[in-house]
Amino acid sequence: MLDIRDDLKLIAEMVEPNSRVLDVGCGDGALLDYLSHAKNVDGRGIELSMDGVRQCVAHGLSVIQGDAEADLKDYPAEAFDYVILGQTLQAMKQPRDVLEMMCRIGRRAIVSVPNFGYWRVRLQLMLTGRMPVTEKLGYQWWETPNIHFCTLRDFVVLTEEMGITIEQTRIIDRAGRVASRAHSGFANLLGEQGVFLLRRNGG
Amino acid sequence: MSAPPTAPQPSLVTPSPVNPAVADHPAMPGKRVRLAVDRPMRLDSGIEIGGFQIAYQTYGTLNADKSNAIFICHALTGDHFVVEKHPVTGKPGWWEMLVGPGKPVDTDRYFIICSNVLGGCLGSTGPKDADPATGRPYGLSFPVVTIGDMVRAQKLLVEHLGIEKLFCVIGGSMGGMQVLQWAVAYPESVFAAVPIATAARHSAQNIAFHEVGRQAIMADPNWRGGNYLLEGTKPEAGLAVARMAAHITYLSEAALHRKFGRNLQDRKAVTYGFDADFQVESYLRYQGAAFVERFDANSYLYITRAMDYFDLAADAGGTLANAFRPGGKTTPVRFCLASFSSDWLFPTSESRAIVHALNAVAANVSFVEIETDKGHDAFLLDEPEFHQVIHGFLEGCAEHRGLSARRAR
Numbered sequence: 001m002l003d004i005r006d007d008l009k010l011i012a013e014m015v016e017p018n019s020r021v022l023d024v025g026c027g028d029g030a031l032l033d034y035l036s037h038a039k040n041v042d043g044r045g046i047e048l049s050m051d052g053v054r055q056c057v058a059h060g061l062s063v064i065q066g067d068a069e070a071d072l073k074d075y076p077a078e079a080f081d082y083v084i085l086g087q088t089l090q091a092m093k094q095p096r097d098v099l100e101m102m103c104r105i106g107r108r109a110i111v112s113v114p115n116f117g118y119w120r121v122r123l124q125l126m127l128t129g130r131m132p133v134t135e136k137l138g139y140q141w142w143e144t145p146n147i148h149f150c151t152l153r154d155f156v157v158l159t160e161e162m163g164i165t166i167e168q169t170r171i172i173d174r175a176g177r178v179a180s181r182a183h184s185g186f187a188n189l190l191g192e193q194g195v196f197l198l199r200r201n202g203g
Numbered sequence: 204m205s206a207p208p209t210a211p212q213p214s215l216v217t218p219s220p221v222n223p224a225v226a227d228h229p230a231m232p233g234k235r236v237r238l239a240v241d242r243p244m245r246l247d248s249g250i251e252i253g254g255f256q257i258a259y260q261t262y263g264t265l266n267a268d269k270s271n272a273i274f275i276c277h278a279l280t281g282d283h284f285v286v287e288k289h290p291v292t293g294k295p296g297w298w299e300m301l302v303g304p305g306k307p308v309d310t311d312r313y314f315i316i317c318s319n320v321l322g323g324c325l326g327s328t329g330p331k332d333a334d335p336a337t338g339r340p341y342g343l344s345f346p347v348v349t350i351g352d353m354v355r356a357q358k359l360l361v362e363h364l365g366i367e368k369l370f371c372v373i374g375g376s377m378g379g380m381q382v383l384q385w386a387v388a389y390p391e392s393v394f395a396a397v398p399i400a401t402a403a404r405h406s407a408q409n410i411a412f413h414e415v416g417r418q419a420i421m422a423d424p425n426w427r428g429g430n431y432l433l434e435g436t437k438p439e440a441g442l443a444v445a446r447m448a449a450h451i452t453y454l455s456e457a458a459l460h461r462k463f464g465r466n467l468q469d470r471k472a473v474t475y476g477f478d479a480d481f482q483v484e485s486y487l488r489y490q491g492a493a494f495v496e497r498f499d500a501n502s503y504l505y506i507t508r509a510m511d512y513f514d515l516a517a518d519a520g521g522t523l524a525n526a527f528r529p530g531g532k533t534t535p536v537r538f539c540l541a542s543f544s545s546d547w548l549f550p551t552s553e554s555r556a557i558v559h560a561l562n563a564v565a566a567n568v569s570f571v572e573i574e575t576d577k578g579h580d581a582f583l584l585d586e587p588e589f590h591q592v593i594h595g596f597l598e599g600c601a602e603h604r605g606l607s608a609r610r611a612r
Contacts, residue, residue, distance in 0.1 A: 060599020
């Protein structure tokens with residue numbers, strides 16, 4: 001079977017077979033390709049980079065070139081079973097609005113976020129007094145596209161404020177292993193990233 | 204639409220032999236069929252026409268269950284000679300970059316159909332043909348046709364060929380308008396649609412450019428109120444100017460600059476006169492002069508008008524998305540749109556508006572903007588990234604349609 005990144009694999013596990021999926025920021029289409037072959041999903045994608053879109057469409061995936069923040073609003077409510085956002089919430093200008101739109105156009109949303117509360121990040125900031133640069137977040141402060149970092153706890157608090165239920169949680173450690181299946185203060189320290197299956201309350 | 208920039212440059216005023224019926228020469232290649240013979244076809248204008256002729260060409264082989272047909276829609280001044288030597292100009296087919304054996308639109312795998320549009324001048328019934336009622340050329344008594352009418356005629360042709368559902372409809376510019384029209388008018392008869400460098404409506408700016416072209420033709424004293432065929436004249440100067448103006452819109456500033464800059468034509472210094480001092484002038488004059496050899500002036504009026512009238516949203520009650528929601532259900536057609544970054548005639552924003560409308564009904568759509576400085580004409584040129592996209596999209600669709608892999612050659 002096709003091989004994909006660990007966090008993408010965790011996302012894929014949350015997706016029911018034969019469902020309709022929108023992958024926001026689908027990159028080169030690895031997840032969409034995997035989902036369409038392994039789970040027979042009807043997959044669509046939005047990608048900002050021309051190169052990514054071209055690769056996707058050239059591989060037979062249905063992907064449009066566009067900006068999620070501008071283009072998500074066009075879709076009707078519950079147009080998809082899942083709307084996926086992998087590792088890009090922190091790069092959005094209005095992450096809260098994006099989450100809102102994802103939970104509107106999808107019956108479920110799946111979001112993966114890097115954890116700014118990860119112990120190495122905390123330690124770097126504390127010991128060096130400089131903005132943390134890690135393997136997964138390898139940008140200097142002045143060049144990073146990641147403008148809205150959060151800790152896993154921050155993320156959970158936001159979902160509560162927005163009336164969004166977290167149906168599943170996977171906290172991943174540095175090696176890509178699932179460190180926890182529930183959010184806790186400890187997970188917020190040990191997890192390098194979190195993957196969440198979301199649903200709007202009452203939905 | 205482009206021609207070699209450094210080809211010999213005839214002057215506009217050189218008279219060329221009047222050749223009104225070039226397209227009806229019996230030696231013209233291609234196929235012809237009379238359609239709507241038993242039951243006339245109703246045009247958008249309300250007028251009915253019956254027994255009109257459509258000239259078309261096919262390439263490749265239709266498979267047993269007739270599921271591998273691709274209909275190509277040509278642009279304003281295009282024709283059905285997609286991948287063969289043009290019978291009038293002797294130039295290669297207009298889409299040989301994209302269509303052919305082993306090309307993205309693979310003639311070894313798909314059955315390709317392309318027809319000259321209704322109102323055209325290369326074999327399909329148009330204003331230069333004889334009105335059966337009078338025996339004289341229609342001229343301006345030919346009914347105004349729309350993009351919808353052109354596609355209606357194409358649908359009759361496809362039915363005549365015994366094909367229930369096209370695998371794909373593809374075309375650029377005005378061809379892209381026809382593709383959209385196909386998808387909206389006959390969603391159950393189209394599996395995939397590829398509208399390229401096009402728009403869901405002709406913009407005010409584009410209507411304006413067309414009007415300049417039409418006025419140039421009508422201002423030519425040889426146009427004779429459209430009766431030039433009867434009177435034995437030909438509005439060559441007017442038609443050439445129309446072509447020159449239009450040709451500028453097909454290129455980008457960058458492309459013009461790269462090709463010509465301010466270079467002078469066969470001279471060391473400007474001549475302080477109104478000769479074609481600059482290469483770009485000479486090139487445009489050549490384009491204009493070459494065009495009148497293969498195109499009918501009245502056809503140019505009719506086809507530009509058809510583009511001007513095109514407005515999919517207006518036909519769908521003012522909301523474009525409704526056009527893609529037949530009977531309240533999302534269109535089953537799979538779309539792939541492509542635009543070109545330097546195209547200012549059909550800019551990316553026009554394609555994006557269509558994508559937004561398709562998203563609003565959660566249709567299956569792909570969209571790519573190709574980075575190029577070649578302007579609108581890019582869809583006819585060597586753009587490898589564009590070709591990759593078309594290839595990949597068709598492959599994906601073929602898989603979903605259950606078409607077998609490419610035949611071994």
